[in-house]
Amino acid sequence: MAFDSLFQPVTIGTLKIRNRIVKSPNTTGTCNPDGTVTQRTIDHYRTLGEGGAGLVMVEYTYVDDDAAKSIHGQPGAANQEHVAGLGWLADEIRAGGARAGLQLVHSGRQRFLGTAPMKSASDSSWDVAEMPFGVRPAPMTTEEIAGVVRSFGEAAARAHAARFDLVEIHAGHGYLITNFLSPHTNKRTDEYGGGAENRRRILLEIVDSVRARVPREFPLSVRLSVTDYEPDGITIEETVELCRLLEEHGVDVVHASGGHHALQHYEASSWFMPRQLHRWGWEKIKPAVSIPVIASGSLVSPEVADEIIASGSADLVSVGRALLADPQWPEKARTGRHLEIVPCIRCNDGCLVRGLEAKRSVGCTVNPTVVEEGRFPIGTAPAAKRVAVAGGGPAGLRAAAILHDRGHRVVLFEPRELGGDLNHAVGSTFKVDIAELRRHLVHEVERRGIEVRKAAADAAALADGFDEVVLATGAPKRPFPGPVSGTALVIGPNDVTAHADTLAGRSVAVVGGGFQGVETAMRVAELEGTSVTVLERGDSLIRGDEVHYDAEELPKLLVKAGATVKLGHEATAIEDKGVRVRSDGIESLVEADAVIVALGREPSRSTLQTELDAAGIPARTIGSADRPGRVFDAIHAAFWTARLI
Structure with missing residues (x-):
């Protein structure tokens, strides 16, 4: 498949770029506490530059040493000590053929350091x-605003001195400038508050400050x-007018995204949100x-990206996240290897929940070596x-x-179709990302010509001439605990x-209101003319150790999809006409033509590991066969185990 539009050169101001792909400035959390870059920072961005993107935007970089820094491990452009490392970074990006951009930010109320x-x-x-320390945002004085305006200009001059090809002002996603632009967060009554003209004043002053300190031919993005x-909050009419004014003030390109951190599902959208x-x-x-x-916002596939340009x-x-999942995304798309692209599944598990939100560097569910580039090669055994x-x-599949x-x-x-638990996503309109992962993993096995035996493996088969065994048999579904009778489809x-x-x-009727039950109910609700009832014995949906974005948003989307949710309803039996339930000591029947038992998974009861150990066959159990988990656990276990065999 050709993506001709995506790989046409383009010009921003006087800057010529080899294609239309911009690496979004995702946070990595790899810098030193003083904002200087580390070898990990360099290796990560060098890999991105070599991966084929036209412009690599370095993550949001704080502009002053007062209140601008937002998160741990963040790069800085706040003083001259930062310039040398930034120059090193820019050179490494360009060495791979990409152009290098630096995004500048003031955290505003999103100072996650707390x-x-x-x-x-x-x-x-x-x-x-x-929450971390109970610190509330303080309204800025006009003197402090003037200081921030000056700091952006000085930081842009440092970016230019470091020989970046472009500098960007971050005026979105809930950081300081957005705090001024949005009536939701701007309650001021002075010249920086009130109407749109006043609320956008600080941004236009920042743009003028930058333009006064860098050459006119140095491209500026917002x-x-x-x-x-x-x-x-911000209306699209205000944004359109703002963009007209930004162009008048010397901005060379507009980088259009959406949302802010308090509504994260619009900013770093999860798998259940629309693409683009x-x-x-x-x-x-x-x-x-x-x-x-x-254009920005869940443009995770080359098909989507190319259509936007075309x-x-x-x-x-x-x-953004798609190049964390596979930094070779652009080059694979350009050379017709799009099925080899490791797809971002927009789970926000590796990058956010187990990564930045856990005060670690960024991670990735499908790419265990993100920000560890080059340190853990697969190599030849x-x-x-x-x-x-x-x-x-x-x-x-990944281990194989x-x-x-x-x-x-x-x-x-x-013994069954390749894909395992990922197969449930095939045909779903809202689980496209998971279906893409399944397609990729199966393709990678098939293109390597790996022998696939359509049979369940027992100890005898696994001991038949094999030197080692990897057990990835998954975890069994938790069975319905009561009697099942009658003719209803179960x-x-x-x-x-x-x-x-x-x-x-x-x-x-879907029995179970955990993550599995809710996502299954949403899948069924997609089917034309189907009515869905979720039965959950607890007092809330999606409890337990789940990605909190899913837990927060899926119940709302389930109701929006028209499903009926019955909390405090314990399913006791499945009968001809539906499910017998008990609620507050009273029994009743929830009528249904079909019943889906979605009670999650339980630990594997397989004895294969023990039997192989007894036979002297080295065996390693991975994924949910070892411990029920998420896609992150399966992919990471496969990688870290297989590279040691």
Whole structure:
């Protein structure tokens, strides 16, 4: 598949760029506490430069040593001590053929360090940023505003001195400038508050400050949110007018995103949100300006990105988490290897929940070596072995591919369709990202020509001439605890796709309101004419150790999809006409034509590891066969285990 539009050169101001792909400035958390870069920072961005992107934007970089820094491990451009490292970084990016950009920011009320001082337009509170130490944002004085305006200009001059090709002002996503732009957070009554003209004053002053300190031919970008999606927030009409003014003040490109951290599902959208969800906004900006517009927001696939350029919707595309998942995304797309791209599944598990939110550097569910580039090569094994992999789910598929790449002769045992638990996403309109991961993992096994035996592996088969064994048989579904009788269709979550035609237009009861139950109910709700009832014995949906973005948003989306939720309803039996439930000591029948048992998974009861140990066959159990977990656990276990065999 060709992506001709995506790989046309483009110009921003006087800057020529080899293609239309911009690496979005995702935070990595790899810098020193003083804001200087580390070898990890360098290696990460060098890899991105070599991966084929046209412009690599370095993550948001703080502009002063007062209140601008937002998060641990953040780069700085606040003083001269930062310039040498930034210059090193810019050179490493350009060495791979990409152009290098630096984004500048003031944290505003999103000072995730949780420490004073926290400065904003007003004292508009957001508990997430304040929880660590109870620090609330203080409204900035006009003298402090003037200082920040000056700091942005001085930081831009340092970016120019470091020989970056472009500098960007971050005026979106809930940081300081957005705190002024949005009526939701700006309650001031002076010349920086009130109407749109006053609220955008600080940004225009910052742009003028930058333009006064760098040559006119040095390109300037502004990243902004088309709206913050708050009911009382930024309107698209204000944003369009702002973009016109930015062009008049010397801005060379608009980088259009959306949302802010308090509404994170609009900013770093999860798998259940639409792709390219801010398109409606940037398409209103583009005809209003003559400078290029960069589209941003869940543009995770080259198919989506190329269509945006081909249709004239935007001039460039900003690709963020997808290049954390696979920094070779652009080069693989350019050379017709798009099925080899490791797809971002927008889970926010590795990058945010287990990464930055855990005070670590950024991580990735599908790329275990992000920000550890070059340190853990797969390499060739000292001796080729005959290795069996039992299980064709995500852990087994990934392990088989890595083992093959290490030079081993691999046999993969899987009695059913390859993909395991990922197969439930096939055909779903809101689980496209998971379906893409399944397609990629299966493709990687197939293109390597790995032998697949359509059979369940038992101890005898695994001991038949194999030097080592990887057990990736998954975890069994938790069974329904009561009696099951009658003629009602009773299936599991993974059976929905196969029974889609049967379920359409019928009433379906989903037993279980955990993550598995809720996502299954949403999958069923997609089927035309189907009514869905979720039965949960507890007092809330999605409890336990789940990605909190899912836990916060999925129940709302489930109700929006038209599903009925019955909390405090314990399913006791499945009968001819539905599910017998008990609530507050009273029994009743929830009528349903079909019942889906979605009670999660339980620890594996397989004895294969013990049997192989007794037979003297080295065996390693990975993924949910070892411990029920998420996709992150399966992919990481496969990588770290297979590279040692």
